[in-house]
Amino acid sequence: MKISSHTVAGMLGSWQEGPGPAHQRLSDRLRLLVLDGRLSLGAALPSERDLAGALATSRTTVGAAYRTLVEHGYLATRSRTRATVRLPGDAPAERRVGASPAPLDLSVAAPSAPVEILHAAFATALERLPRHFERRGYDRYGITELREAVAHWYRRRGLPTTPDHIMITNGAQHALAVLARTLLSPRDRVVIDHPTYPHAIRTFLDVRARLLPVAMTPSGWDAAQLGEAARAAQLAYLIPDFHNPTGMSMPTSVRRGLRMSCPTVIDETMADLALDGVRPEPFAVHMPTAISVGSVSKSIWGGLRIGWIRATPSLLERAEQARLATDLGTPVVEQLATAALLNNRQTSRPEALRRLGERRDALRRALAEHLPHVHAPRPPGGMTLWATFPDPIGSRLAAIAPEHGVTIAAGPRFGIGGAFERNIRLPYTLPPDQLTQAVRSLARAHQALTRGATGSHTPAPVA
Numbered sequence: 303m304k305i306s307s308h309t310v311a312g313m314l315g316s317w318q319e320g321p322g323p324a325h326q327r328l329s330d331r332l333r334l335l336v337l338d339g340r341l342s343l344g345a346a347l348p349s350e351r352d353l354a355g356a357l358a359t360s361r362t363t364v365g366a367a368y369r370t371l372v373e374h375g376y377l378a379t380r381s382r383t384r385a386t387v388r389l390p391g392d393a394p395a396e397r398r399v400g401a402s403p404a405p406l407d408l409s410v411a412a413p414s415a416p417v418e419i420l421h422a423a424f425a426t427a428l429e430r431l432p433r434h435f436e437r438r439g440y441d442r443y444g445i446t447e448l449r450e451a452v453a454h455w456y457r458r459r460g461l462p463t464t465p466d467h468i469m470i471t472n473g474a475q476h477a478l479a480v481l482a483r484t485l486l487s488p489r490d491r492v493v494i495d496h497p498t499y500p501h502a503i504r505t506f507l508d509v510r511a512r513l514l515p516v517a518m519t520p521s522g523w524d525a526a527q528l529g530e531a532a533r534a535a536q537l538a539y540l541i542p543d544f545h546n547p548t549g550m551s552m553p554t555s556v557r558r559g560l561r562m563s564c565p566t567v568i569d570e571t572m573a574d575l576a577l578d579g580v581r582p583e584p585f586a587v588h589m590p591t592a593i594s595v596g597s598v599s600k601s602i603w604g605g606l607r608i609g610w611i612r613a614t615p616s617l618l619e620r621a622e623q624a625r626l627a628t629d630l631g632t633p634v635v636e637q638l639a640t641a642a643l644l645n646n647r648q649t650s651r652p653e654a655l656r657r658l659g660e661r662r663d664a665l666r667r668a669l670a671e672h673l674p675h676v677h678a679p680r681p682p683g684g685m686t687l688w689a690t691f692p693d694p695i696g697s698r699l700a701a702i703a704p705e706h707g708v709t710i711a712a713g714p715r716f717g718i719g720g721a722f723e724r725n726i727r728l729p730y731t732l733p734p735d736q737l738t739q740a741v742r743s744l745a746r747a748h749q750a751l752t753r754g755a756t757g758s759h760t761p762a763p764v765a
């Protein structure tokens with residue numbers, strides 16, 4: 303894909319500002335655009351002359367910047383063709399000739415890393431690290447700085463919280479696993495939203511719990527049915543904020559009316575992803591006994607592997623004992639970096655949310671154009687559409703889709719007993735042009751399926 307000089311100039315923004323020679327500032331900025339995923343791999347950059355014109359700078363400056371990027375492995379050049387984006391360590395393009403391109407990955411709902419803010423957060427973390435050198439680094443509750451930053455994240459949103467209500471974990475998934483070990487015994491019953499987050503299903507089944515699915519309605523949650531199911535259960539697990547996979551958010555009236563007689567784990571992993579400006583209040587504002595689970599995986603980056611549990615100190619003591627069997631704490635540098643990110647309010651960056659909202663709308667437009675019979679409501683937040691086909695083809699479509707250039711997660715992964723065969727989940731974390739390409743691939747797969755193809759591809763992991 304060729305990228306015009308004006309597009310690149312727009313992405314570069316105010317690259318002229320800052321210390322150092324111009325060519326270095328330019329190559330640094332271009333490198334960040336590559337690392338950020340905004341200049342996608344294989345994209346063909348404008349010629350030196352065109353980019354110099356669009357940036358009102360000299361061709362020598364652009365030439366030097368391109369040469370630096372080539373030297374460091376971020377650009378590949380061949381005579382008389384445009385320079386293309388690559389990553390250090392990637393096989394050169396010519397060696398890949400003939401290989402079919404990797405399918406676009408719509409099986410995982412997770413953002414790429416926001417490179418600039420991560421760099422800054424890790425620089426701060428390294429400055430603060432020496433304060434921890436006298437300690438041993440094994441801390442099953444997490445470091446105080448991060449526990450306080452998370453507590454503050456709740457207080458800012460109206461829920462009084464102190465660091466002793468917080469345990470830092472290695473992501474929300476780990477928090478769920480620790481809570482399942484702490485709160486469940488074999489054959490206990492767990493109420494779940496239906497559909498729900500697949501790895502939560504797996505976590506509860508792993509401790510040999512039995513699941514009590516409560517169907518979500520077209521408008522979301524049925525408080526009466528949830529309350530009824532809770533009476534027969536030892537635990538409930540709900541995702542009221544921009545639910546995975548549907549993206550729905552539980553209305554305040556339902557939050558207020560919910561009466562759960564069993565311990566209730568509230569997964570707030572998506573809470574910061576309010577795309578239409580309405581951010582839900584923390585669930586425990588309405589249900590003080592709620593055990594909340596949070597994470598920065600969706601609001602910042604999954605590679606940080608930082609999440610948390612908010613609960614009473616006595617429950618956290620039990621969780622700390624249960625945790626002993628799985629791990630002995632969370633890496634300190636990542637905790638320090640996350641504390642810096644939370645304190646700088648980087649979990650809900652207006653620019654990132656605006657971009658995600660545009661991607662949501664681009665994906666829906668592409669579906670309307672290429673798969674018009676698919677129903678995919680516009681979610682108020684989160685990062686996925688829950689798409690419904692008229693026929694039960696989700697699993698077969700997911701099986702053959704990679705042959706047509708895209709991997710997706712089929713609906714049954716999000717439920718139990720083979721439910722949701724008419725559904726697929728579609729994340730909108732990729733740039734709009736890739737989303738459109740993915741939907742075209744999906745439409746081709748759908749066409750092949752309706753002509754009778756079967757698939758043999760192994761399904762990809764889901765997040």
Ligand SMILES: Cc1ncc(COP(=O)(O)O)c(C=O)c1O
Binds near residue numbers: 411474597598609
């Ligand atoms: C609802 C929900 N909870 C938890 C997780 C796991 O998050 P983490 O990366 O923090 O372990 C995910 C990831 O997709 C999720 O969607």
